[in-house]
């Protein structure tokens with residue numbers, strides 16, 4: 066151990082980590098600024114973290130794992146109130162911070178210090194408020210938004226039912242307009258129509274956005290959104306006509322009180338229909354306002370966009386833990402009479418971990434780019450231009466699918482990289498994994514969303530065939546008609562072009578397959594179904610080509626004025642990313658490009674050399690994510706590397722250690738061992 070001063074405090078730091086930090090050849094702060102989107106953002110983030118975390122209010126006295134489900138929930142509610150109060154009273158009003166909004170990634174970061182799992186208010190922040198902002202008329206906005214922002218009401222987003230989550234058009238809850246009383250009657254006609262899953266619904270919220278089939282004058286107009294009060298504002302008792310409760314234990318999100326909701330002819334005022342995109346007049350006349358009917362799905366698009374950023378951060382947390390631990394951990398003896406190496410020195414360990422660092426960068430840059438695209442499409446929609454929406458839907462769908470899926474897979478690899486100790490709850494890797502694993506399913510399942518992107522790609526292909534212009538993210542499709550394969554080019558640009566060729570080749574193969582089935586007498590829907598495995602693969606290939614291109618171009622742009630070593634290390638990571646995926650996808654490259662076996666050999670050599678080049682900077686690179694210990698919440702990943710001390714300290718908190726002999730010994734084990742049971 067070595068003593069070091071950090072933020073005015075004296076702390077002991079593991080010697081190996083001290084050596085690693087001394088080896089780092091680039092300016093860590095500079096990389097932090099790039100990842101934060103500029104030095105100003107870093108300063109602001111740190112200020113917010115200081116305000117929210119320095120007083121220790123985020124910490125639990127007893128680790129959450131030792132609480133009963135009820136206590137865990139109650140503790141999460143208590144801390145949610147502290148967390149929300151800080152955001153509301155101390156942060157949102159600070160000069161320069163007003164524009165951040167609830168869902169700023171900075172606030173999301175702090176939440177991880179407060180909640181090992183999630184806050185029961187997650188859907189209030191993440192879905193209820195954004196739906197109000199996106200689906201209300203100005204008058205409705207003036208009524209509901211201040212109440213929601215001030216937490217006078219807390220809400221959630223209630224869409225999924227027992228019978229349907231994916232197929233929104235198949236939802237069964239009805240909202241039938243009654244012109245006599247100028248009310249909607251909400252009803253759950255079947256067991257499968259019971260609302261299921263919404264976060265915070267079980268016990269926390271008193272309002273919600275409900276997605277239901279709208280009936281007026283005997284006609285069904287499809288799904289629409291309604292603001293529904295479900296609990297009394299004073300007593301919190303469920304209102305008449307409402308049955309509501311918690312759905313029980315889950316793989317994660319256990320402090321999120323996901324709930325069920327059943328309506329028995331529950332009446333709400335006509336004004337509670339969210340009327341920005343469609344209206345029901347007092348006499349029951351239905352008026353469509355929006356030019357695109359899928360604008361009702363706007364909150365889902367928003368959350369899909371936000372989730373890409375969420376993935377970048379969660380992977381950054383996991384790889385910070387795994388890299389620091391791998392620098393501290395020593396194991397085996399490859400050479401006799403030599404000290405045990407740090408496990409980070411094993412090439413296989415570098416193979417597991419450096420791709421995770423690179424992926425966190427790739428997802429961060431892609432998420433920033435996607436968010437900009439999202440805000441520009443929102444501006445278009447405000448100007449009544451809706452032609453950019455399909456591309457945003459296609460992009461946000463595939464990026465949400467691939468980023469959540471890759472992130473979950475890489476977090477699991479981070480756990481593998483930490484051996485047995487990675488399996489300890491106190492490593493925090495299991496919590497991070499269970500949180501991220503759900504993101505692959507919610508807000509649109511992986512396969513379903515990739516098929517949405519595939520639908521867009523197939524249409525785009527038809528445009529390209531007709532020599533019509535297409536948007537920038539699919540402009541590469543036009544090269545698919547080039548007859549000759551270009552010679553293999555292993556430069557970064559060459560690899561990106563090769564993967565665009567792969568994506569175009571896969572889309573082309575899908576088109577051929579659909580047409581083949583149609584020629585053999587199948588209708589389009591059946592031909593589509595018979596091609597779906599390939600369509601998912603094509604959408605994945607397209608998505609990866611978008612990520613490679615974005616990551617590469619953003620790295621060049623963002624490091625244009627960086628110091629030489631920062632520029633180098635960021636470019637090395639980007640190259641590593643491209644080499645990694647080239648080796649992962651040699652089959653595709655052999656099929657669609659002129660890659661040879663010799664080229665694969667070269668790629669492998671370059672990849673392994675790149676691991677060695679990055680090795681001395683590995684700890685510096687995870688330090689550059691600049692994630693405070695309170696947020697990491699990990700015995701293995703803390704900045705000081707006191708891994709074994711922390712593991713032991715945490716173990717001693719187990720209630721089983723409170724007494725030398727547990728009563729079950731005398732009650733069960735002893736009689737059993739003595740043959741008396």
Ligand SMILES: CCCCCCCCCCCCCC(=O)SCCNC(=O)CCNC(=O)[C@H](O)C(C)(C)COP(=O)(O)OP(=O)(O)OC[C@H]1O[C@@H](n2cnc3c(N)ncnc32)[C@H](O)[C@@H]1OP(=O)(O)O
Nearest residue numbers: 168191224230231232233234359362365371458507508509
């Ligand atoms: C937020 C801050 C923190 C973040 C983390 C915390 C998060 C908070 C916690 C969250 C916890 C979790 C919370 C939760 O989980 S909330 C529940 C989330 N649920 C889902 O995401 C359900 C997924 N299902 C769907 O989205 C739809 O039903 C799909 C898309 C599958 C089909 O739908 P449908 O059957 O109706 O449509 P269609 O297939 O006939 O296609 C018809 C046309 O519509 C176009 N289309 C479809 N969709 C969109 C769209 N969105 N924008 C623009 N266009 C769209 C489509 O391309 C097609 O176009 P075209 O080909 O005809 O031209």
Ligand SMILES: Cc1cc2nc3c(=O)[nH]c(=O)nc-3n(C[C@H](O)[C@H](O)[C@H](O)COP(=O)(O)OP(=O)(O)OC[C@H]3O[C@@H](n4cnc5c(N)ncnc54)[C@H](O)[C@@H]3O)c2cc1C
Nearest residue numbers: 222223224225229230231262263264503506507508509512
């Ligand atoms: C932790 C968590 C929190 C959630 N929070 C909320 C919330 O706050 N509010 C809310 O409304 N909902 C919420 N949900 C629900 C979530 O949005 C749905 O579970 C999700 O959209 C998937 O829908 P599903 O459960 O109907 O899956 P299904 O659609 O039944 O999927 C089952 C399988 O069928 C496949 N499949 C389905 N349709 C197709 C198709 N057309 N083609 C090919 N394959 C298909 C899927 O790929 C999947 O493998 C939450 C879920 C979880 C896990």
